[in-house]
Every structure is written in C-alpha cells, then in structure tokens.
Amino acid sequence: MNAENRDHDYDVAILGGSLAGAATALLLLRKKPALRVVVLEKSSAFGRRVGEATVEISAYFLSRVLGLAAHLNHHHLAKQGMRFWFANDRARTLADCSEIGGRYLARVPAWQVDRSVLDEEVLRLARAAGAVVLRPAKARRVELDPAGNTVHLEDGSGARTLRARWVIDATGFAALLARANGWFRPNEAHPTTSLWARWTGVKDLDGHELAERFPAWAAACRGLRSTATNHLMGDGWWAWSIPLKGGDYSIGVVFDHRRVAMPEGPTIGGRLREFLNRHPVGRELLERAEPVEGDAHWRSDLPYTSTRFAGDGFALVGDAAAFIDPFYSPGMDGVAYTVTRAVELVLAAFEGKAVAPLVEAHNRDFERAFSRWFDAVYRDKYDVFGDFELMCRAFRLDLALYYIGVVSQPFERGGDALHDPVFTLPRSEIPFRLMRWYNRRLARMARERRRRGTLGKANAGGRFLLNGFLPERGQVPAVLRGLASHAALELREGWRTWFRKG
Ligand SMILES: Cc1cc2nc3c(=O)[nH]c(=O)nc-3n(C[C@H](O)[C@H](O)[C@H](O)COP(=O)(O)OP(=O)(O)OC[C@H]3O[C@@H](n4cnc5c(N)ncnc54)[C@H](O)[C@@H]3O)c2cc1C
Known part of the structure; x- marks a missing residue:
C-alpha cells in the first residue's frame, strides 16, 4: 500500500x-x-x-x-431470448398478433x-x-x-x-x-417514461389453456415462449413481461411521452392494465393477474x-x-x-x-x-416499434451485429474483453456507421408509413421465427441477408424519403 x-x-x-x-x-x-x-x-x-x-x-x-x-x-430462471408481439385492428386474439422471436431455445446463456x-x-x-x-x-x-x-x-x-x-x-x-x-x-432527444409493477397470476404462454385454444399458434414455437422477455409493441411504446423465479412477473411499459399518454387513474397497476388491455397479448397475460401490493413504480425522463x-x-x-x-x-x-x-x-x-x-x-x-x-x-427507435415489418429488419440486423461484434468478444478473448465498451475499438467504426444508417432509415420509413396511414399494416398474421444467433463470424451471412432485405425495402418504398427532410 x-x-x-x-x-x-x-x-x-x-x-x-x-x-x-x-x-x-x-x-x-x-x-x-x-x-x-x-x-x-x-x-x-x-x-x-x-x-x-x-x-x-x-x-x-x-x-x-x-x-x-x-x-x-x-x-x-434461464432466459429464452427476446420475443416481440405486434397488433393492429385485424389482430383480435393473441394468435393473430405478428410475432418475432426464436423458434427453439436460446443457444447462449442468459437469465431472468x-x-x-x-x-x-x-x-x-x-x-x-x-x-x-x-x-x-x-x-x-x-x-x-x-x-x-x-x-x-x-x-x-x-x-x-x-x-x-x-x-x-x-x-x-x-x-x-x-x-x-x-x-x-x-438526454432530451429521447424523452421516455416508464411504469412497471410485479404481478401474480399472469397467464402462462406455454400453458394448457392457450395451447388448447390456439393449437397452431402453440406449435409454431418449438422452444419456450413464457421465459423469454416478451415485448408488446406499439406506436411510440413497448412493454415487457419478464417471469421471475417463484411465479411472479415483472410487467411494465416504456413510452415516448411526446407521442403516448398513459391513462389516468389512482394506481400504477390500474393504469398499466388499462393501457395493456388494448393489446391482445396484454389482455391475455393480465386476464387474471393482479399487481403485487406496494411493488408498482414509475420514472420519467429515463436517459441521461x-x-x-x-x-x-x-x-x-x-x-x-x-x-x-x-x-x-x-x-x-x-x-x-x-x-x-x-x-x-x-x-x-x-x-x-x-x-x-x-x-x-x-x-x-x-x-x-x-x-x-x-x-x-x-x-428515433420509438418511431419503428409499431411496425412488424420494419422491426423484423431492425431486430435481425441489430442482433446479428451485437452477436458478431460484441457478444463474440468475451467468448474469444475472455473477461478482459469487457475492458472495451461497445463502439470504442477502431474496428467498430464501420458497424457503428452501418447501424446508425439503417436504423435512421427505418425510422424515416416508419414516419412516412405513419403519414400515409400504412404503419403497422403487417402487424397481424406475420411470424418471423429465427433459429437463434451465435457469437461467431459465421453469422455474417445473416447480416448480408438483412442488408439485402433492407436494400429491397429501400427500392420498394424507401425512395420516397431519400431526398425529403423529417
Ligand atoms: C424501466 C427500466 C427497465 C429496465 N430493464 C432492464 C433489464 O431488463 N435489463 C437490464 O440489464 N437493465 C435494465 N434496466 C437498467 C437496470 O435497472 C440498471 O442498469 C441496473 O439496475 C443498474 O444497477 P446499479 O447497481 O448501477 O444501480 P441500482 O440498481 O439503481 O442501485 C443503486 C444502489 O445505490 C443505492 N443508493 C442510492 N443512493 C445512495 C446513497 N446516497 N447512499 C448509499 N446508497 C445509495 C440504492 O439503494 C441502490 O441499492 C432497466 C431500467 C429501467 C429504468
């Protein structure tokens, strides 16, 4: 010393x-x-x-x-990846909601x-x-x-x-x-607020009741849905459902408070329920659920x-x-x-x-x-949350690049790799610019879809199930496929905003 x-x-x-x-x-x-x-x-x-x-x-x-x-x-609990649920007027039940997620169990460990x-x-x-x-x-x-x-x-x-x-x-x-x-x-460019609570009695996405009512829906996923982080997606907002050991769930919503207003009400649990009841997956999950007394919270202006x-x-x-x-x-x-x-x-x-x-x-x-x-x-990601098609593209590229560029590092170099936070090494320059570019473009296209009344048109009946990501360079083809799909979208509709501001 x-x-x-x-x-x-x-x-x-x-x-x-x-x-x-x-x-x-x-x-x-x-x-x-x-x-x-x-x-x-x-x-x-x-x-x-x-x-x-x-x-x-x-x-x-x-x-x-x-x-x-x-x-x-x-x-x-062992976590089974992330799962995203989208809805529009045509999605009357949970089985109608468009879904993004894994087809099988996750291949790299994580926990709830x-x-x-x-x-x-x-x-x-x-x-x-x-x-x-x-x-x-x-x-x-x-x-x-x-x-x-x-x-x-x-x-x-x-x-x-x-x-x-x-x-x-x-x-x-x-x-x-x-x-x-x-x-x-x-961070005033990103004005977000969150409300959350722990809940008892949340419906089991892998349980008998839903499998009996929606057999084709249940069979589509060969892993487990309930122990994923399930995201309910909407225009300017998203919500999470995270199971905890012992049976309770953490369920909360995050929204851009320039665009989304939470219902008023005397309790956070009541306000959350009223808001999430607008989404078929929220209605199912919370049908018999009750917020845990004294365990409901909120925070505004999240980023700093x-x-x-x-x-x-x-x-x-x-x-x-x-x-x-x-x-x-x-x-x-x-x-x-x-x-x-x-x-x-x-x-x-x-x-x-x-x-x-x-x-x-x-x-x-x-x-x-x-x-x-x-x-x-x-x-500007909250512009994209309400659209299944655009989020499929964001999710596939975001996750594949996270796996190749970030997750692979500690598996290859050991814990010392955590010395280098994301986007700090010179070799991250191109991925950074690429991610910034396609995410900006997707947000632009989402705003254009909102303006034209087409945002969320594919939010019913779609299913984008992946076999899972690996923290290896072998994932590069997934990135190339993602970029090819993005290029096709640019030619199909992105051109409308190529030379326009906003
Ligand atoms: C809505 C929301 C959802 C999130 N979901 C996730 C998620 O799913 N996964 C994820 O990885 N992250 C998530 N996060 C972020 C995550 O909560 C934090 O990154 C993480 O909890 C940070 O841990 P921490 O130890 O830095 O701080 P905290 O967990 O906040 O702990 C701070 C500690 O400091 C103590 N403390 C405070 N002031 C004093 C003081 N003056 N003197 C002594 N002690 C003090 C507090 O009592 C507390 O124990 C979420 C955040 C939000 C807002």
Whole structure:
C-alpha cells in the first residue's frame, strides 16, 4: 500500500451496494485482498428492481466474471431470448398478433433475475471477500480530492465522515457525483417514461389453456415462449413481461411521452392494465393477474449521461454513469463495462501506475461508447416499434451485429474483453456507421408509413421465427441477408424519403 494512503479510513469507498457497487467491491478484493474497501448502502434490504433481464454480455459478466452460474441456475430462471408481439385492428386474439422471436431455445446463456435476490448475493460475496458493509448508510455528499476524498454519510449512529483514496459512485439513477458536480445531462432527444409493477397470476404462454385454444399458434414455437422477455409493441411504446423465479412477473411499459399518454387513474397497476388491455397479448397475460401490493413504480425522463466518468480518485459505475434505454435490456451490459474499467483503474493506481492517461482514456471511451450506443441503436427507435415489418429488419440486423461484434468478444478473448465498451475499438467504426444508417432509415420509413396511414399494416398474421444467433463470424451471412432485405425495402418504398427532410 502507498504511504499516502495510510491516514485514510479506507482505500476505496463504494457508494451504493447493489449490483454495480457490490460487483466492484468483489472484483477489487478478489484481485487485491489487502485493499480496505467499504460499501455504503442506503437500504437495509434490497427490494425487487428493474434490471431483471440479462442479455449475453451481462450474463457473461454475472456467470463467468463474478462466477455466479450456480446461483443463477438455482435462484433465477434461464432466459429464452427476446420475443416481440405486434397488433393492429385485424389482430383480435393473441394468435393473430405478428410475432418475432426464436423458434427453439436460446443457444447462449442468459437469465431472468430477481434483483432483490441477486444483489443480496453479490453483496454477501463482497462482504465475505473482506468488504466492510455499512447498511443502512446513506452517502450525503463527497468532497473530491485526489489527495483523499471525504465522504459525508448518515447511518444508524448519525452523521459522520470517512476518508477514502478512491470513491466509486454506484448510486444508480441517484447519480450522486454526476448531479453534485454538474456533470449530469438528461438526454432530451429521447424523452421516455416508464411504469412497471410485479404481478401474480399472469397467464402462462406455454400453458394448457392457450395451447388448447390456439393449437397452431402453440406449435409454431418449438422452444419456450413464457421465459423469454416478451415485448408488446406499439406506436411510440413497448412493454415487457419478464417471469421471475417463484411465479411472479415483472410487467411494465416504456413510452415516448411526446407521442403516448398513459391513462389516468389512482394506481400504477390500474393504469398499466388499462393501457395493456388494448393489446391482445396484454389482455391475455393480465386476464387474471393482479399487481403485487406496494411493488408498482414509475420514472420519467429515463436517459441521461454524465460528462465525466472518472478522475484521479473517483469513478462512476452502472447507472450512476449513464442510462440509455431499457429496450434490448442493455443496462447490466453497462454495469459490466463500467465496473470492469473502474476496477482496472483503481488497481492500476494502487500499483503506482500513472493515473492521468488512464483517466483520459476512461473518459474518452465511455463518452464515445454511450453516445454511439444511443446513436446507432436507440435514436428515433420509438418511431419503428409499431411496425412488424420494419422491426423484423431492425431486430435481425441489430442482433446479428451485437452477436458478431460484441457478444463474440468475451467468448474469444475472455473477461478482459469487457475492458472495451461497445463502439470504442477502431474496428467498430464501420458497424457503428452501418447501424446508425439503417436504423435512421427505418425510422424515416416508419414516419412516412405513419403519414400515409400504412404503419403497422403487417402487424397481424406475420411470424418471423429465427433459429437463434451465435457469437461467431459465421453469422455474417445473416447480416448480408438483412442488408439485402433492407436494400429491397429501400427500392420498394424507401425512395420516397431519400431526398425529403423529417
Ligand atoms: C424501466 C427500466 C427497465 C429496465 N430493464 C432492464 C433489464 O431488463 N435489463 C437490464 O440489464 N437493465 C435494465 N434496466 C437498467 C437496470 O435497472 C440498471 O442498469 C441496473 O439496475 C443498474 O444497477 P446499479 O447497481 O448501477 O444501480 P441500482 O440498481 O439503481 O442501485 C443503486 C444502489 O445505490 C443505492 N443508493 C442510492 N443512493 C445512495 C446513497 N446516497 N447512499 C448509499 N446508497 C445509495 C440504492 O439503494 C441502490 O441499492 C432497466 C431500467 C429501467 C429504468
């Protein structure tokens, strides 16, 4: 340990003990057990929270980097990919709805997690590895100082301070450091709001009742539909249905609040039900379901970013750094990248390496990653959600490129690949431009379809079932097929907007 650290209470103070904070503590202590690490968590027990669907990167991080595969298999559910349901006036029942999804089971592991259980486990492991956990303890303020930070906190014994050479902000949406230091920037180009609740009694998509009423529909999928993340799609909105171990479901809706208004009502559960009853799949799922008392939530203005991600003596991880959009469930992928880099930064500093160039690279990479991630995948995506045909094209290309360019990396290079957040390596330049281009074009075509009254015409009776993606270059033909299909669409109707603005 450096002499300069001896008078500090701790080497590292981590603010927030949920997934991002606890994982940082655990990985730091696994790599350097002598570090004095304290975790401050304001809740005395974790409640359920959003961030329940892992995707391939977050699943890799949880299972192979943190080593939680057994815990995930015992206490959570194996996830069967993503599934999307579209409707229009002709879709009277669930079986009429156009569907995108896997024909078989998923081929790369992922889980549907109950965060109240998962986060307790990661924090337990951090404590077992040697972290001091103060709980309930709320960080009030941090005086950042490269010579030693002062954290003002409040716990059972009242207000006090502690000193730490490094502070890791893992406070999630509270984003303590970004907000206090003027780094917090809402993304006003993407005004989204979400309402969600946990539900009991949600209908089983693989159960006897639906199979009996809709046998051809049931037979079309040879895997399992119920343990996928099922997405209900609409114009300017989408909703998720995620099953949790034990039988409850997480169901919520996200909408562009410039275009969609939620029904009014005294309860979030009631408002959600009224809204989702407009979609045949929502009507089926919720027919006998009830929201779990006290477990309904909402948040507006979801996306934001910090303009700084690290400095000499601090780093931001998980949602404390940025949040883009929950569609495709990328939140915990963000946790994986920010935690990996923060751990590397702190360890390098304690090994006596020069911090300044590492901090510069850290800020440059995450600024680039979050802005490109938004631009390539999410900007104007809510224009496309209401159209099965256009979403088939977006989904096939988005997923194939995610598998080839992103998911393949840790499988080929190991956990070290999480050092490079998405779109930061030079070789990601062409995929970035390609994704930004076709997603922008699809949004333009969706707006044109809306203008002409043809948006969502194929939302009934369509089924686009894929055999599954693999994180290998062998997927390149899937990308080429996707681009050929996009080119045909451009010739068929895209030309209408080639030279027009808006
Ligand atoms: C509607 C919605 C749906 C989502 N769905 C998904 C999904 O399906 N999959 C996915 O990967 N991601 C999803 N996300 C994103 C996901 O929720 C986050 O990326 C993830 O939970 C971030 O984890 P975290 O540990 O950074 O923050 P959080 O889980 O928010 O934890 C922050 C912790 O800090 C503590 N804390 C806060 N302030 C203080 C303080 N001052 N002092 C001490 N402790 C403090 C809190 O109590 C909490 O425990 C979704 C997000 C939204 C909004």
